[in-house]
Amino acid sequence: xxxNIDDTQHSPAGSYQxxxxxxxxxxxxxxxxxxxxxxxxxxHHQAFADDYLQPPLPPPPPPPPAMGDNSxxxxxxxxxxxxxxxxxxxxxxxxxxxxxxxxxxVGALEIMDPKxxxxxxxxxxxxxxxxxxxxxxxPREVIGIIDRLLSLEMAWHLGHPLSQTLLTNVYIERMLNxxxxxxxxxxxxxxxxxxxxxMHQVLRAYCLGLVKTCWFVNExxxxxxxxxxxxxxxxxxxxxxxxDIDADEIRDEIMEARKVVYNLRHRIxxxxxxxxxFRLELRSAFLRVIELSDLRSDPDSLSLPWSQMKxxxxxxxxxxxxxxxxxxxxxxxxxxxxASTMPPRPIVELSPDETYKHFKKLIADGIAVxxxxxxxxxxxxxxxxVTFQAQKPQPMVYxxxxxxxxxxxDMVILGRLSIRHILDADLCLIALPSARLLDRTNDLVEAPHxxxxxxxxxMELFRQRAAQxxxxxxxxxxxxxxxxxxxxxHSIHDWDAVHADALDIDSLLQHQLEEPHxxxxxxxxxxxxxLSSWAYFYKLRIMExxxxxxxxxxxxxxxxxxxxxxxxxWLTRTRVKLIEHFRIFVNSRYADYTAGIPNCLTxxxxxTENEFIRSRAYLNQAHxxxxxxxxxxxxxxxxxxxxxxxxxxxxxxxQPYGNDALRFQFRMRGFARCDIPGLPExxxxxxxxxxxxxxxxxxxxxxxxxxxxxxxxxxxCELSPDKSFTFNCHERWKxxxxxxxxxxxxxxxxxxRLLELIELRGAGxxxxxxxxxxxxxxDWHHEFWAxxxxxxxxxxxGGGKK
Amino acid sequence: MAETPPSxxxxxxxxxxIRYDHSLETKYLPAIRALISKDLSxxxxxxxxxxxxxxxxxxxxxxxxxxxxxxxxxxxxxxEPHISHSxxxxxxxxxxxxxxxxxxxxxxxxxxxxxxxxxxxxxxxxEVVLETEETNIPAMRLYERLGFLRSKKLHRYYLNGSSAxxxxxxxxxxxxxxxxxxxxxxxxxxxxxxx
Numbered sequence: 001x002x003x004n005i006d007d008t009q010h011s012p013a014g015s016y017q018x019x020x021x022x023x024x025x026x027x028x029x030x031x032x033x034x035x036x037x038x039x040x041x042x043x044h045h046q047a048f049a050d051d052y053l054q055p056p057l058p059p060p061p062p063p064p065p066a067m068g069d070n071s072x073x074x075x076x077x078x079x080x081x082x083x084x085x086x087x088x089x090x091x092x093x094x095x096x097x098x099x100x101x102x103x104x105x106v107g108a109l110e111i112m113d114p115k116x117x118x119x120x121x122x123x124x125x126x127x128x129x130x131x132x133x134x135x136x137x138x139p140r141e142v143i144g145i146i147d148r149l150l151s152l153e154m155a156w157h158l159g160h161p162l163s164q165t166l167l168t169n170v171y172i173e174r175m176l177n178x179x180x181x182x183x184x185x186x187x188x189x190x191x192x193x194x195x196x197x198x199m200h201q202v203l204r205a206y207c208l209g210l211v212k213t214c215w216f217v218n219e220x221x222x223x224x225x226x227x228x229x230x231x232x233x234x235x236x237x238x239x240x241x242x243x244d245i246d247a248d249e250i251r252d253e254i255m256e257a258r259k260v261v262y263n264l265r266h267r268i269x270x271x272x273x274x275x276x277x278f279r280l281e282l283r284s285a286f287l288r289v290i291e292l293s294d295l296r297s298d299p300d301s302l303s304l305p306w307s308q309m310k311x312x313x314x315x316x317x318x319x320x321x322x323x324x325x326x327x328x329x330x331x332x333x334x335x336x337x338x339a340s341t342m343p344p345r346p347i348v349e350l351s352p353d354e355t356y357k358h359f360k361k362l363i364a365d366g367i368a369v370x371x372x373x374x375x376x377x378x379x380x381x382x383x384x385x386v387t388f389q390a391q392k393p394q395p396m397v398y399x400x401x402x403x404x405x406x407x408x409x410d411m412v413i414l415g416r417l418s419i420r421h422i423l424d425a426d427l428c429l430i431a432l433p434s435a436r437l438l439d440r441t442n443d444l445v446e447a448p449h450x451x452x453x454x455x456x457x458x459m460e461l462f463r464q465r466a467a468q469x470x471x472x473x474x475x476x477x478x479x480x481x482x483x484x485x486x487x488x489x490h491s492i493h494d495w496d497a498v499h500a501d502a503l504d505i506d507s508l509l510q511h512q513l514e515e516p517h518x519x520x521x522x523x524x525x526x527x528x529x530x531l532s533s534w535a536y537f538y539k540l541r542i543m544e545x546x547x548x549x550x551x552x553x554x555x556x557x558x559x560x561x562x563x564x565x566x567x568x569x570w571l572t573r574t575r576v577k578l579i580e581h582f583r584i585f586v587n588s589r590y591a592d593y594t595a596g597i598p599n600c601l602t603x604x605x606x607x608t609e610n611e612f613i614r615s616r617a618y619l620n621q622a623h624x625x626x627x628x629x630x631x632x633x634x635x636x637x638x639x640x641x642x643x644x645x646x647x648x649x650x651x652x653x654x655q656p657y658g659n660d661a662l663r664f665q666f667r668m669r670g671f672a673r674c675d676i677p678g679l680p681e682x683x684x685x686x687x688x689x690x691x692x693x694x695x696x697x698x699x700x701x702x703x704x705x706x707x708x709x710x711x712x713x714x715x716x717c718e719l720s721p722d723k724s725f726t727f728n729c730h731e732r733w734k735x736x737x738x739x740x741x742x743x744x745x746x747x748x749x750x751x752x753r754l755l756e757l758i759e760l761r762g763a764g765x766x767x768x769x770x771x772x773x774x775x776x777x778x779d780w781h782h783e784f785w786a787x788x789x790x791x792x793x794x795x796x797x798g799g800g801k802k
Numbered sequence: 803m804a805e806t807p808p809s810x811x812x813x814x815x816x817x818x819x820i821r822y823d824h825s826l827e828t829k830y831l832p833a834i835r836a837l838i839s840k841d842l843s844x845x846x847x848x849x850x851x852x853x854x855x856x857x858x859x860x861x862x863x864x865x866x867x868x869x870x871x872x873x874x875x876x877x878x879x880x881x882e883p884h885i886s887h888s889x890x891x892x893x894x895x896x897x898x899x900x901x902x903x904x905x906x907x908x909x910x911x912x913x914x915x916x917x918x919x920x921x922x923x924x925x926x927x928x929e930v931v932l933e934t935e936e937t938n939i940p941a942m943r944l945y946e947r948l949g950f951l952r953s954k955k956l957h958r959y960y961l962n963g964s965s966a967x968x969x970x971x972x973x974x975x976x977x978x979x980x981x982x983x984x985x986x987x988x989x990x991x992x993x994x995x996x997x
Contacts, residue, residue, distance in 0.1 A: 092827040094856035102880075108849035115845050159958055230958050482957035482965065553955045555967075557946055655949035657919055662972040663951055 109341060118336055118343040129331035131170045133188045137199040137326075139268045139276060144323035145171070146206055146279045148330065150316075151355040153210060155348040157217075157396050158358065161233040163338050166214065168330045168347045172207055176239045177337070183249050186242060198260045202276055205257035208242065208250045209283030215241035216290040217398050224401035224478075231397045231480055237338035247287055254284045275319035278312050285309045289366065296406055296415030299370040306367045313363060317356050358396075365395040369403050375414050376727035378426040379618060383725060385477045387732035389484070390783075400478045407474055419467050426470070429618050430537060431530040431582055432601075433611035434593070437509060439603045451512040458512070462505045462531055469494045473538065485549035488542050489670040495539035496674045502532035513600050518588055528585050528601070533578060536676065540575040543671060544568060544629070552783040558649050558774055560667065561786055562640035563685065567671075569633035570680040575626045583619045590616065618725055624712050631709040632744055636787065638702035639747060641688055642695040642754065643788065646765060648772040696758050703751040706744055713741040736782070743785035753790060769793060815868050817875075819913060821921075822855060822862035830864060831855070833873040837900045844961050854878045854897055861894075863917040865901070865910050875901035877914040881922050894922035894930035899941075912944055919948070923973055930971040935964050945969050 089095070096105075114120045121127060137145075149172075152165040166172055174188035187204055218241065222234050242250070258280050265273035288305035295302070332344035350358070372384050388395065388403065395403075406414060413422050424438045432438055442456035469491065476487045506529040509515075517525040547568045550556055556564050590612045592599040602608070644651035652660065665672075672679060689698065716724065716737050726733040757766055771791040777783040822830070831851060839845040855862055858880045865875035877899045884893035896918060901910045919930055933956065934941045942952075950969040959966035 092824060092831070092852055092856065094852050096853075102850075102853065105850050105853035106846065108847045110847040110849075113845070113847075116847060159963065227957070230956075480957045482955040486954055555952045555955065557951065560951075653947070655947065656916070657923075657949040658971050658973060659949075662975065663949070665975070666951060666953070666970060666972045 107341075115343060118341065120343065127333070127336065129170055129328075129333045131328050131331065133171055133174050133329075134192075136197060137203065138324065139199060139202075139264075139272045140322055140324040141326050142199050142203050142206075143272070143275050143279070143319070144325045145169075145203060145329055146276075147316075147320060147323045147352070147355075148325065149206075149210060150359070151350045151352065152348070153214070154355045154358045154362075155350045156214070156233075157362065157398055158350075159230075159232055159397070160348040161235060162214075162239075163235075163237055163335045163340055163342070164332075164345050164348045166210070167237065167239065167338060168332060168334055169207075170329050170331060170334070171203060172211060173334045173337075175204070175207055176211065176241070179240050180242070180245070183245055183253070186245055198264060201260055202257045202280065205250075205253045206280060206283055208245070209254050209280070209287060212242045212245065212247055212250050213283065213286045213290065215243055216247075216287075220290075220293075220405065221397060221401045224404040225475055226397055226401060227480070227483060230483075231400075235340075237340055239338070247291065251284055251287055254280050271319070272322055274315070275322050278315045278319065282309060282312045282316060285312060293402060293405070296373060296409065299373045302370050302373075303367050306363060306370070310360075310363045310367070313356075313359055320352055320356075361393070362396055362399065365391075365399040366402070369395070369399055369406070371728040372403060372406050373414055374728050375417065377614070377725060378422055378429060379725035380721070380727035380729065381422075382474070383733055384727075384729040385474050387726075387729045387736060389477050389481075390736065391732070392778075392783075394481060404475060404478045407478075408471065419471065420463060423463055423467055423470055427530070427534055428611055429615055430622075431534045431586075431615075433586060433589075433615035434603055434605065434608040435530070435601050436513060436603050437530070437601070454512045455509060458505050458508050462502060465501050465505075466498050466531075466535065469498050470538070473542070481549065482553060485546060485553060485555075488546050488549070491542050492539060492546065492671065493673060495535055495542060496676075499532055499535040499539055499676065502535045503529065506530065506532045515600050518584060520584055526581065526584065530585070533581060537575065537578055537582075539674070540571055540578065540677065543674075543677075544571050544575070546670065547571065548784040551786050552777050554777065556667075557653075559644075559651055559653060561774070562637045562644070563664070563667075565633045565637040565640065566685045566688075567668075567680065569630050569637060571677070572626045572630035572633060574677050576623060576630055579619055579623045579626060583616075583623070586612065586615050586619060617723060621716075621719070621724055624716060628709045628712050628716075628740075631705045632740075632747070632785070635702040635705040635709075635747060635751075636785070637685075638688065638698045638705075639751060639754075639788075642698040642702070643772055645689055645695045645698070646754075646758075647767045648770065649774075649788075696755060699751045699755050699758075703748060703755070706748050706751075710741070710744055710748070713737060713744060717741065739782040740785065742781035743787050746781060746787045746789075747785075750787065750790065817910065818866040818868055818871070819917065820864050820866060821917075822859045822864055824856065824859055826864075827855070830873055834864075834876050834878075837873060837876060837902060838878075838898050840900070851878075854880055861918060861921050863914050863921075865905075865914060873902075874905050875899075875910045875914050877911075877918045879918045879922060881925055881927055891928040892926055894919070894927040896930065896932040906940075911941075912948070915944065915948060919971065928972075928974045930973065932969050933959065933966045934969060935960060935966055937964060942967065942969070945971075 109116045111117050112120060114122070149166065149169060152168070156162060156165040171188040174190075175186055180186035186208060188207070189200065192200075218234050218236065221232055226232055228234060258277055261268075261273050261276045261280065268276075285305045285308040289309065292302045292305060330347060332347060335342065335344040369388065372381070372388075375381060385403070385407075389400070394400075409415070411419060413419060428435070428438055436442070436452075437455060437459055439452075442452040442459070445452040445456065447453055472491060472494070476484055476491060479487060506527075509531070510527065510529075515528055517527050520526050547564055550564060551561075589599050589602050591597075593602055593604070593608065593612065640649065643649045655663075668679060717734060721727045721730040724730065724733065754766070757770060761769060769792070771793055772788045773791060774786055774788045777786075779789075780786060831848075835845075835848065835851060855878065858878075861879035861881060863877050864873060866872065867874055878897045879894060880897060881892065881894045883890040896915065899911055899914060901914075922930055930950075931953075932945070932950075934945070936955070946952075946969075948971070950971045952967045953970045954968045956966040956968060958964070
């Protein structure tokens with residue numbers, strides 16, 4: 001490259017032009033400056049920066065900026081005025097307007113600081129890499145380059161920017177810059193003659209496939225919900241990733257290159273020929289995967305290219321040793337030519353083993369995610385999404401956005417279902433099997449005074465009100481774990497509003513149906529209120545998730561754990577009661593139906609029997625799950641309380657600022673805005689370890705609570721996908737239940753050993769005898785259950801663990 | 803002045819703790835920068851330091867060696883209405899905290915944080931917030947011992963890809979107020995989230 005480096009080893013080309021590009025988002029006016037001790041001006045608005053950088057002699061005034069047709073703007077040269085004004089400032093004095101925030105100040109750059117100034121060159125350093133892309137390549141070098149590219153591609157998938165990954169490769173940079181307008185131009189050697197070096201042809205085909213795949217992946221991610229720079233960096237630094245080059249043409253190039261490799265097999269050995277062939281095949285399969293994903297058709301046919309990738313990937317792994325690294329074909333200097341304000345940052349190095357592991361996981365998740373398309377029922381769908389995203393490690397952002405596109409693309413759920421279909425199916429399952437409210441014939445009634453007309457109208461209003469909040473649950477679970485928790489806190493308030501509106505719609509519908517109340521022995525007259533109860537059901541479930549994700553993400557301090565488990569117990573107990581409410585009404589209508597008694601809410605069709613059966617099965621299952629959580633949460637609350645009573649966990653660590661009440665208020669404020677369910681009576685929580693309870697009585701009660709729960713969980717593990725509402729995700733779900741069961745067993749053993757020790761020690765207490773370790777989520781059997789472990793400090797008699 | 807004090811495992815005796823003042827810029831700003839940027843892969847420009855020190859110098863405290871007056875520790879804070887959501891609160895923010903490695907483990911950071919909190923409390927702060935890397939156990943322990951709670955986890959918050967926790971110390975009753983802490987989503991940028 002021509003070197004226009006000046007004496008200060010500072011290259012204007014690499015620095016200011018780029019920043020001017022990226023400063024386009026800042027207001028086009030002077031926003032801030034600071035004066036250094038040497039009175040050297042440092043401007044932090046790049047449009048002005050060029051003029052003031054080279055003291056001591058003032059440069060000639062810049063030409064007036066080209067105004068084009070923007071007449072009416074008159075340019076003044078304020079350089080001299082500015083210098084005079086600046087001299088009146090003390091060093092360190094700050095000039096800024098009121099809108100200049102911390103964010104802008106962090107974006108400021110310091111010229112001549114190698115970590116901030118992208119044009120800064122160390123003595124003797126050249127601006128650009130000087131790698132010759134036309135040099136002949138050995139087949140093993142091509143393997144080496146490709147394997148490094150695979151590692152960089154994976155680093156990009158994992159969230160590192162292109163500038164530090166694939167765009168550090170000289171071949172890719174030359175292929176993309178200047179932007180190729182045709183397939184022929186898309187080559188790192190432009191204007192090469194008809195004669196192509198075969199190894200160049202192979203590498204070019206590989207790069208074409210790679211870059212085009214990256215374009216598709218980037219577009220997919222941008223179309224869905226993700227968090228820029230947190231989950232992924234979609235920035236391409238104005239490099240076009242072969243957007244306008246046809247994928248089919250690229251696949252043809254890859255096919256051609258495979259033929260070339262095959263024909264060379266005698267010269268380059270079979271082994272090397274295969275190794276190159278597999279790498280090309282991976283590119284072609286990945287392109288095919290992407291092409292088919294848009295169809296959302298039959299999952300079995302979609303899985304073919306993924307399966308192909310899977311077997312090819314294993315073959316690539318086995319031939320890794322054949323590659324010869326070509327480190328000089330990768331350079332951080334390319335970053336100086338990208339539209340970025342950053343000085344070159346290091347290439348992200350992923351080890352071959354990490355690359356292998358992550359690609360394997362990407363492919364496995366790519367195959368597994370297709371099963372979501374085999375829709376059976378709404379609760380299986382929810383279980384699919386929740387268990388899929390709960391995997392450790394969580395699926396990569398590309399897979400998560402693929403799942404979102406399967407679910408929501410074009411507002412068609414899973415490529416074939418309407419939002420109404422999904423919403424009605426869920427209402428039917430939880431609250432309204434065979435119900436008049438969901439009867440599609442209501443839509444056909446045209447007489448405005450007919451009750452069915454009014455029902456159709458009210459139900460439509462309800463759907464409009466609830467659909468977004470309902471679909472958001474699925475969308476939220478496609479985010480990273482931290483965002484799921486934070487976004488679910490917002491969902492609480494969405495559902496609170498849906499709940500309130502649904503109460504109004506329920507009373508209108510009840511009037512239209514003339515639905516009577518049910519007199520229930522325990523609680524007097526009960527009104528059905530199916531829509532608001534359904535909304536309440538999800539609101540509670542979301543609140544439970546918010547608490548549970550707090551455990552998983554280690555949000556709570558040890559002394560908060562019993563409170564949060566108590567709150568979880570209280571929420572799930574409330575939901576158990578709500579499920580009981582659904583069961584009363586569904587069972588009552590089902591009894592009418594089997595006895596042939598007409599019911600104002602029930603519509604008899606050929607699916608009525610089945611809908612009742614499915615609903616009753618779901619409510620049964622939901623009851624067990626909620627009750628199991630409730631009992632375990634209460635039990636763990638008591639265990640923590642006992643540990644605090646025994647002074648094994650500090651119940652109120654000294655904290656000089658704020659106070660417990662404020663801390664608790666802060667912790668609950670994401671929940672406290674809901675009128676329903678409100679907050680628990682904390683007297684009850686506090687009374688749990690009141691004077692009349694000993695540690696032993698609390699632990700005995702905690703142990704007792706687990707007896708029945710254990711039977712439920714053991715029974716749950718035996719359920720079929722049909723009974724557990726886990727179609728297409730049964731194995732993942734079952735593994736989760738088994739882990740919860742392991743947590744329960746650990747709690748039971750902990751209670752047992754503590755009781756033994758308490759008895760052995762008598763009045764001596766447990767302090768200094770045992771130590772409690774809460775550990776990290778990865779140490780727990782299940783990330784929602786922070787079951788502590790005991791470390792026995794000195795030999796204590798008894799049959800327990802040492 | 804620019805280099806940090808030499809490593810020393812012995813306690814340096816009674817450190818001098820002083821409040822920063824603009825007149826100390828020449829004497830201490832280079833040392834402050836050096837101390838803070840030591841562990842940063844992406845250093846802040848001098849403008850960032852001045853952004854804080856010029857506006858909230860009274861919320862910056864220095865720990866100095868008793869005899870040499872070398873800089874040993876520093877805390878830099880800001881305090882302003884948090885207006886992204888209504889009603890606004892007066893939110894204190896601990897932007898930077900650093901103690902020279904040879905002097906750690908003597909409670910110097912705790913003393914500096916306490917001075918920062920007390921200065922902000924005197925100026926009527928409703929709350930104090932900060933972010934810390936999830937792997938920085940000593941920092942989290944320090945803040946949690948003082949009464950901070952973790953409010954949320956921030957996925958891949960730092961440039962190096964590691965996650966952070968937002969820690970909050972509530973100083974006043976915020977009863978009836980809109981929940982602010984969970985409202986950062988969907989916004990282009992909560993300015994606290996980038997520092």
